[in-house]
Amino acid sequence: MDQPKYNADLQVRPVGDQDLGAARNLAGRAFGEDCQEWFGGDTTLGGFDTDGTIVCVLDYDPASMWWGTAQIPAGAIGGVATDPKHQGRGHAGGLMVKTIHLLREQGRCVCPLWPFSFAWYGKFGWSCPTTVATLKLWPDLVRRTGAPVGTVRPAEPDDVAEIERLYNASAQQRNAQSVRSAAQWEKRWRSQVWVLEADEGLACSALVRIRQLERGQGKRVVVRELHGTSFAEQLSLVRSLAEMEQVTAIELNVPPDSLFLHAFSEQFDISSEHELALRVLDVPGALRHLQPADDLQACVSFEVAD
Ligand SMILES: CC(C)(COP(=O)(O)OP(=O)(O)OC[C@H]1O[C@@H](n2cnc3c(N)ncnc32)[C@H](O)[C@@H]1OP(=O)(O)O)[C@@H](O)C(=O)NCCC(=O)NCCS
Structure with a gap:
């Protein structure tokens, strides 16, 4: 797997009311469309530069996903955007890395998203199961x-x-x-x-x-x-x-x-x-939610590259 380059110093936190307007405006500039109805609430995360400027944003949907009859807690990411004047400095990458940790702390075990680039998200551990x-x-x-x-x-x-x-x-x-x-x-x-x-x-x-x-x-x-x-x-x-x-x-x-x-x-x-790419955020956590048949015998091995 390519080692991703990203801004490890980015401050990531939920976008409060005072930054919501700026988050919507920067998404509007990045996507080139009206984003004034986007975002809001605790699930919008902003990335802030060292001088406190909001430079990137995303939103996640705290939903669950079916694996057979098991429901696995998930966070589906969307609306990833970096202000065009701050692009190419690793902000979106830094936001993804911090978001992985944040969702994991919330007990979310998997993260689906609909990539703009499979190669780029691939560097942060997303792969394409569907x-x-x-x-x-x-x-x-x-x-x-x-x-x-x-x-x-x-x-x-x-x-x-x-x-x-x-x-x-x-x-x-x-x-x-x-x-x-x-x-x-x-x-x-x-x-x-x-x-x-x-x-x-x-x-x-x-x-x-x-x-x-x-x-x-x-x-x-x-x-x-x-x-x-x-x-x-x-x-x-x-x-x-x-x-x-x-x-x-x-x-x-x-x-x-x-x-x-x-x-x-x-x-x-x-x-x-x-279509959809998926990242497992917490391998033991995800496996714990599965409900294998009582008589199933299997050996599971995996490598975690975080
Ligand atoms: C995609 C986006 C969020 C990246 O933000 P960023 O802060 O510039 O990203 P980073 O600096 O962390 O990473 C830049 C990398 O993304 C790559 N990249 C940017 N846009 C890309 C695209 N459309 N397709 C493929 N790769 C792309 C760059 O080539 C660069 O690659 P590198 O790390 O190998 O050099 C930003 O370009 C953006 O807001 N785009 C418009 C909105 C959008 O399409 N969002 C994605 C929705 S899922």
């Missing part, structure tokens, strides 16, 4: 699977408990998925969820975005995340979305080992991208 495949399809290709068409509709408030059940079941089959409470589903996610009805409750749900294409070319349905554990139900949901009026294009974001990669009779566009 790849996402994007399949671009058209409705007739989905129709030819013969999957049954059911009733699909946007989720309503009463669906939240069922959505949570379906999401948790699929999240527990894939490591490194975020733990989402019923309140988070309601506040943050439900408006993006579509559901496939079953005789009782819901058969399947998904995060879906529907875009109107230009010049009367119809609509593109982007399925960003499928819930539940039944492939047949998931395919039925996708087929039902494909049958909606004016749908001309379908995009599926799926794990790289998804059965969807083999579900269609014809060649389609497929791309594969790195």
